[in-house]
Amino acid sequence: MSFVLFVVNNGLMIIQVFNMDRKLFALEKWLESPNWFLTFVIATAVCLLMYLLNAVLGEIRPYNWWGLTYGTLATVLMAGAGLYAVRRRMIKTALRWRLGKNQAWLQFHLYGGTLALLLTLMHSGFRVPSGALDWWLWALSIWVTASGIAGVMLQKWIPQILTSGLMTEVVYERIPELIAELRAKSEKLLQTCADPVKDFYRKNLAVALTSVQPRFIYYLDIAGGIQSRLKGLEYLRRFLPVEEKEKLDRLETYYRTKLEIDAHYTLQKTLRWWMYTHVPLSLVLLILIVFHLFAVWYY
Ligand code: HEM
Numbered sequence: 126m127s128f129v130l131f132v133v134n135n136g137l138m139i140i141q142v143f144n145m146d147r148k149l150f151a152l153e154k155w156l157e158s159p160n161w162f163l164t165f166v167i168a169t170a171v172c173l174l175m176y177l178l179n180a181v182l183g184e185i186r187p188y189n190w191w192g193l194t195y196g197t198l199a200t201v202l203m204a205g206a207g208l209y210a211v212r213r214r215m216i217k218t219a220l221r222w223r224l225g226k227n228q229a230w231l232q233f234h235l236y237g238g239t240l241a242l243l244l245t246l247m248h249s250g251f252r253v254p255s256g257a258l259d260w261w262l263w264a265l266s267i268w269v270t271a272s273g274i275a276g277v278m279l280q281k282w283i284p285q286i287l288t289s290g291l292m293t294e295v296v297y298e299r300i301p302e303l304i305a306e307l308r309a310k311s312e313k314l315l316q317t318c319a320d321p322v323k324d325f326y327r328k329n330l331a332v333a334l335t336s337v338q339p340r341f342i343y344y345l346d347i348a349g350g351i352q353s354r355l356k357g358l359e360y361l362r363r364f365l366p367v368e369e370k371e372k373l374d375r376l377e378t379y380y381r382t383k384l385e386i387d388a389h390y391t392l393q394k395t396l397r398w399w400m401y402t403h404v405p406l407s408l409v410l411l412i413l414i415v416f417h418l419f420a421v422w423y424y
Pocket residue numbers: 202203204206207209210211213234235236237238239241269270272273274276277280403404407408410411
């Protein structure tokens with residue numbers, strides 16, 4: 126269970142998210158729709174039984190009745206998976222024609238797309254095809270499914286580590302603006318600070334507050350990655366009088382928020398870049414399927 130608290134901290138509106146339940150990898154969090162999962166398991170079992178029957182009763186070939194059935198089903202499922210992108214872009218029409226909820230289309234996309242890979246492998250008899258076009262179809266089917274599964278995991282994992290490890294919530298598009306705001310506040314505060322704080326700021330914080338700094342450590346230990354960067358401030362605090370300590374606390378809040386923005390940027394960017402590994406090649410796959418169908422039909 127988690128709850129959210131809005132806090133105004135030194136003029137900066139931040140959203141604190143308290144996570145009571147840290148069972149990050151609990152199964153119920155991974156399965157949004159158990160019914161779809163169950164249907165997928167049954168459909169997979171039926172496909173494997175059919176393949177077994179095929180091996181016992183006939184030959185495993187892409188061009189016999191069995192092979193053509195696997196290929197046709199794989200094509201239908203892949204086309205259905207591709208239609209999810211179309212459905213997402215015609216929300217009003219989907220509502221008017223009652224084409225079903227986006228969530229159902231997404232579930233079909235995930236489970237139908239994965240089943241399509243199994244059927245593709247069955248179509249090729251679980252062998253690497255020798256022809257160039259068939260090889261690309263085979264390799265792209267594996268790539269698109271593997272990248273899709275990686276995307277599902279990233280979409281679950283990244284928001285969870287962001288909310289469990291950070292106090293701020295950041296809209297990706299607003300990051301440059303937020304950093305500029307933090308820098309302006311820090312520099313205004315600095316004018317009232319003593320020389321040791323000013324020196325420390327120039328040597329250690331000034332560059333960090335100029336632009337976003339993605340870091341690999343945020344994937345591994347988001348809180349530790351931030352904490353290690355704040356150690357210098359803790360050391361300096363010991364030698365400062367009380368009124369300077371208060372200013373340093375405010376400076377630390379700005380710097381911590383900047384580090385949290387860096388962590389958001391690093392992880393949110395991964396989600397955006399993931400799309401480039403999945404979507405363009407999935408479109409190439411759909412185009413190659415059209416060529417493949419044409420080749421089979423024509424020859
Ligand atoms: C032939 C099979 C597939 C095709 C043609 C395909 C194509 C696409 C396309 C075009 C998108 C972009 C949708 C949009 O934003 O408009 C997309 C998104 C996505 N795909 Fe696939 N995909 C396939 C299979 C899979 C599989 C097997 C999985 C995972 C098991 C998967 C996971 C995802 C995820 C998680 C998204 C992002 C969904 C979202 O956030 O809206 N895809 N896919």
